[in-house]
Amino acid sequence: MGKDVIIACDFDSAEKTFAFLDRFTGKKPFVKIGMELYYAEGPSIVREIKKRGHKIFLDLKLHDIPNTVKKSMAVLSRLDVDMTNLHASGTCRMMEAAIEGLTRPDGTRPILIAVTQLTSTDQESMEKDLWIEKPIADVVMHYASNAKAAGLDGVVCSPLEAGKVHDRCGKDFITVTPGVRFADGDIGDQKRVMTPAEAKKIGSDYIVVGRPITAAEDPVAAYERCVAEFVD
Ligand code: C5P
Numbered sequence: 001m002g003k004d005v006i007i008a009c010d011f012d013s014a015e016k017t018f019a020f021l022d023r024f025t026g027k028k029p030f031v032k033i034g035m036e037l038y039y040a041e042g043p044s045i046v047r048e049i050k051k052r053g054h055k056i057f058l059d060l061k062l063h064d065i066p067n068t069v070k071k072s073m074a075v076l077s078r079l080d081v082d083m084t085n086l087h088a089s090g091t092c093r094m095m096e097a098a099i100e101g102l103t104r105p106d107g108t109r110p111i112l113i114a115v116t117q118l119t120s121t122d123q124e125s126m127e128k129d130l131w132i133e134k135p136i137a138d139v140v141m142h143y144a145s146n147a148k149a150a151g152l153d154g155v156v157c158s159p160l161e162a163g164k165v166h167d168r169c170g171k172d173f174i175t176v177t178p179g180v181r182f183a184d185g186d187i188g189d190q191k192r193v194m195t196p197a198e199a200k201k202i203g204s205d206y207i208v209v210g211r212p213i214t215a216a217e218d219p220v221a222a223y224e225r226c227v228a229e230f231v232d
Contacts, residue, residue, distance in 0.1 A: 003200070003204075003205055003206065003230060003231050004030050004055075004206050004231065005029065005030065005196070005206075005207055005209060005223065005226045005227050005230055005231065006029075006030045006031065006032050006057050006176070006206050006207065006208045006209070007029050007030070007031050007032065007209060007210070007213050007214070007223065008031075008032045008034065008059075008178070008208050008209065008210030008214070009021075009031050009032060009033060009034075009037055009214070010034055010036055010037070010210050010211075010214065011036070011037055011214075012036055012037065012040050013037075013040055013041065014037075014040075014041045014044075014045050014048070017037060017045065017049070018048075020214060020219065021049070021052065021054070023219055023220055024219075024220055024223070027220070027223075028052070028053045028054050028055075029054065029223055030054065030055040030056075030057065030082070030206075031049060031054050031055070031056055031057070032056075032057040032058075032059050032208055033045060033046060033049065033056060033057070033058050033059065034059045034060075035059070035060060035061075038058070038060060043079055046058060046079045046081060047079065050079075050080060050081075055082040055083075056081045056082055056083070057081070057082065057083040057084070057085075057176075057206075057208075058076060058079070058081040058083070058084045058085075058110075059084075059085055060076075060084065060085070061085055061086060061087055061115055062085070062086040062087070062090070062098065063086060063087035063089065063090045063094075064090070064094075065094070066090075066091075066093050066094045066096075066097035066098075067097065069086065069090065069094050069097055069098050069101065070097040070098060070100055070101035071101060072101065073097075073098045073099075073100075073101030073102040073112075074101040074102070076102065076110075077101070077102045077103070077104055077109060077110060080110075081110050082110055082111060083110055083111040083112075083113065083176075084102070084110050084111075084112060084113075085112065085113045085114065085115060085156060086098050086112070086114060086115070087114065087115050088114035088115060088116050088143035088144070088146055088147050088155070089117075089143065092146050092149060092150045095114065095146070095147060095150035095151070095152055096150045096151065098112060098152075099112060099150065099151050099152070111153045111154070111174065112152050112153055113147075113152060113153055113154045113155055113156055113174060113176055114143065114144070114146075114147035114152050114154075114155050114156070115155070115156050116139070116140040116143035116144055116147075116155055116156070116157060117136060117139055117140055117143070119158055119178070119179060119190075119191070119192070121136070122136065123135070123136045126139065137161075137164075140157065140161055140165075141164065141165070141168050143155070144157070144165050144168060144169055144173075145168060145169060147169075148169045148170075148173055153173070153174050154173050154174025154175055154176060154205070155173075155174075155175060155176070156176045156177070156178070156208075157175055157176070157177060158177060158178075158179055158192050159177040159179060159180065159192075159193075159194040159198065159199040159202055159204050159207070160192055160194065160202075161175075162175040162177055162199070162202050162203050162204045162205075163202045163203055166203050171203075174205045174206070175203065175204050175205050175206075176204075176205065176206045176207075176208060177194075177199055177204040177206070177207055177208065178190075178207075178208040178209075178210075179191075179192055179193050179194065180193065180194060180195070180196055180199055180207045180208070180209050180212065180226070181193040181194070181195065181212055182195060182196075182212055182222075182225065183195050185212050186211075188211055195229065196209075196225075196226045196229035196230035197229040197230070199230060200229065200230045200231075204230075207226065207230055209223075209226055212226070213226065
């Protein structure tokens with residue numbers, strides 16, 4: 001499977017998104033559309049970016065009863081995205097239903113990955129708010145195993161967890177890792193970060209990079225630096 005850099009297009013309008021993508025003359029980076037942009041612009045933003053020739057990771061993190069997730073995934077599969085996701089905490093039954101919904105009549109479907117525990121959740125909030133009293137690293141691995149058992153393709157995880165996920169779930173189980181920063185860059189609000197080169201070494205399959213590219217003075221150069229460190 002191809003390693004790639006996915007740019008998190010965390011913009012609140014189509015106008016800002018296209019102004020950003022227009023800078024990439026000739027190149028068509030893999031882009032992530034998250035809740036902010038999707039809720040601002042609706043499915044048309046997905047169709048328009050697709051029409052421009054980009055691969056799309058639609059990051060909407062579904063979590064609902066199995067029937068609702070199945071029907072929603074069927075709608076998303078018609079948008080022809082390349083990757084989408086859900087919360088593993090929605091249970092194995094919900095993940096199986098998601099696959100059923102996402103699979104097109106010809107048997108193909110977008111890559112489906114699971115969020116295990118959000119990186120904003122720590123041991124303390126997991127115990128206090130969610131009443132989950134196990135080590136968070138074990139919870140992440142358990143959810144990754146559930147995702148694999150349900151037939152999903154991989155998980156979103158910290159680059160620090162990618163190696164362990166591959167050990168547990170196999171090298172073909174995809175790890176998509178945010179929290180990437182250049183060695184000489186600002187880490188912002190991310191807590192546990194890695195450089196693209198380190199993420200490559202540890203075995204991440206895709207890195208998701210937002211502000212180090214979107215807020216760079218020269219986003220194209222920043223993207224190329226990520227590709228040079230992670231892919232080439
Ligand atoms: O700007 P930055 O590189 O921090 O952006 C990272 C992207 O990855 C954002 O879109 C963020 O929502 C997403 N993400 C994350 N941590 C997770 C899951 C998703 O940073 N655990």
